Amino acid sequence: MNEHRRTGVLTEEQLEELAPEQRGKVAIIECVEDIPCDPCITACPQGALTMDSLIDLPELVPEKCGGCGLCIAECPGLAIFVVDFDYSDDKAVVMLPYEFIPLPEKGEKVDILDREGKKCGEGEIVKVKPHKNKTTVISVVVPKELAMQVRFVRRIV
């Protein structure tokens, strides 16, 4: 039994496989189970995502992915993130799906949370992009070393 089936959290080995390069601006597809599902494939304007059969995992061609993030709001599992590993010398940007209210605003400081919901620091919202399907894509600036840890934000009230 894979560890994530017990914890609901992907292991470091799994993440290593999902994002081996960790450079540039690229989608991280945190989809590891053979669920019959394919909306991400048609969402990508670059054709960077492929799938042979409905039951396959989506395959990303990193060279084709421009990190536009259109797939983030389309994924029914909210399992796609885009990370800009080279945002600045010491910062990265994480783009993540967000379905709560009130929405954070551009410029707002927020708590940044890992896959277990643990606070691992503070970040700044740089973009809030609503989608007609009501999954908003939020971009948050985080310390570079946390780029593969941060997967959620919490407003500071």
Next chain:
Amino acid sequence: MRITEHPLLEFERGKKIYFTFNGQIIEAYEGETIAAALHAQGIKVLKQSIIYKRPRGFFCAIGKCASCMMNVDGVPNVKTCVTLVQDGMVVESQSGRGLLKTESQPEKSTIKKMSTQIAVVGAGPAGLMAAVTAKKFGAKVLVIDENPHAGGQLIKQTHKFFGSSREQAGTRGTQIAQDLYQEAEDTLMLNASVIGYYSGSHSLALVKGTTLVELQTEKVIVATGASEKMLLFENNDLPGVYGAGAVQTLMNVYGIKPGHNMLMVGAGNVGLIVSYQLLQAGVNVEAVVEAMPHIGGYHVHAAKIRRCGVPIYTSTSIQKALGEEYVTGAVTISLDENWNPIRGTEKEYTVDTICLAVGLSPSVELFHQAGCRLAYIPELGGNTPVHNQNMETTLPGVYAAGDAAGIGEANTAMMEGKIAALSCINTLELSTDETVKELEESFRELHLLRSGTFGERARQGKEKVFTLWREHHE
């Protein structure tokens, strides 16, 4: 308890109205059920149990469990979870079996005859899809549902659906329900209950208000859905122990918070999805406990609540609910590899609501009454009508679809509804090359939706059912 703002839903509340509950004036909105309106005011105890006089609240909120029955305008045993509240109503909690006041004149009942080509029982995803398909190919259809809303469980599914982009994938369940409702609206008869099937004349008996209808039909598709499973633990009958569907009804249909602090029991897809929906509605989810050593639902659903800070404890079950009149807490306990509780691992939670998401059983009463053969298929949730690939039961002309034909999920339910309708069409005089082709295509789509690890149990269950059907006809 009313939700005013929600990230995904808008609640269009009707006119403000007033009714009385045990003499107390209660504010409500038109379009709400009695039980929902009471819950919005924090009233959870609806009746007393017949023998031990224990407090009872609703459990299922979809008219199946009967634990919400109250006295309404002098009539006992009214299912308040599916009865809409009206201005000036007199609602009283019920103790015992209920007493019908015979001095007042009963309303005059009428008898009516109707006819159709295809009768569909249940307006959930399977029933609505069957109706839309049958209508598309020229059949006369009537869909009967006992709820005040069409859509079944779809109207509460705020998440985006998985599946194929060619079908509904990526669309929220609520939107799919709306689309299907619009297409099927003219085929619907709501607030009506089918009370029996009569094979001699191939007809259904149904009750709507005080009218008894004899519905003559050529084909019947039974898509009655499922009911939630109960779990054995101390105080499991306390008001505040709700099925996951009931929690969804309150918060996603009526915009009423089921509670403030929740313990979720079950980490299958339903438990995980409802936990996420609770967070979206502003309810705190203390923890999710799962008796199995692993999470049963999709990882992506688990990941969504984990990153919001909700812990999931596997190999852990609920030991008891705390409280006198309603839930004030819960105690969980860890289980060893043989599913035995490990003493000393008890953990107490201060919660006002316990949500059970421990599986579903097909609602098979009508199949049973009609004389269709049933079989106990654990992979499909329990007693299941024996049927073939066309969804036809052992009784010619009677079809099954959706959860009533074995527990699955909404995408496969819709596909089964489509298959049942096409099978009816193809044995009526409406069959064309197109309908034959469409049926073949639907078999392929259904097969695809059930492929993969998570579809394995359903595949095994259906294989058993098909084999039993073949044996029955040998």
